[in-house]
Amino acid sequence: MGTMNVSVYGKDYPIACDDGQEVRLSKLVQMVNERVVKMSRDMGRGPETTLLVFTALMLADELEDAKTEINRLNADLQALAQGNPSTLTQSRLQEMEAAMATSMEHIAERIELIAGQLNAA
Secondary structure, three states, X not given: OEEEEEEEOOEEEEEEEOOXXXXXXXXHHHHHHHHHHHHHHHHOOOOHHHHHHHHHHXXXXXXXXXXXXXXXXXXXXXXXXOOOHHHOOHHHHHHHHHHHHHHHHHHXXXXXXXXXXXXXX
């Protein structure tokens, strides 16, 4: 295990890091730093600890929302896998269909963009 020096909001911190995890840690630090900088712009420059706490709360809120959504999706998948789609509400099925349609539209747009680039080349 090594130590990396990382910078958040202009301040350096030595962080212990398992070998091979340096790239991941750098990405996480970059994400936190971007959030702190954005929070600073939104709130005005304030005490570093306050900005870090607000940033941590914002990230924790997003994490909690993601966990809730994962649990909901797992329950939906379990119901479908057990051949019991009736446990899913009709509106939830419609939400899922709409999300899949949107994803497919985005994929089609990307394919068209790539095809256009290939034709231009």
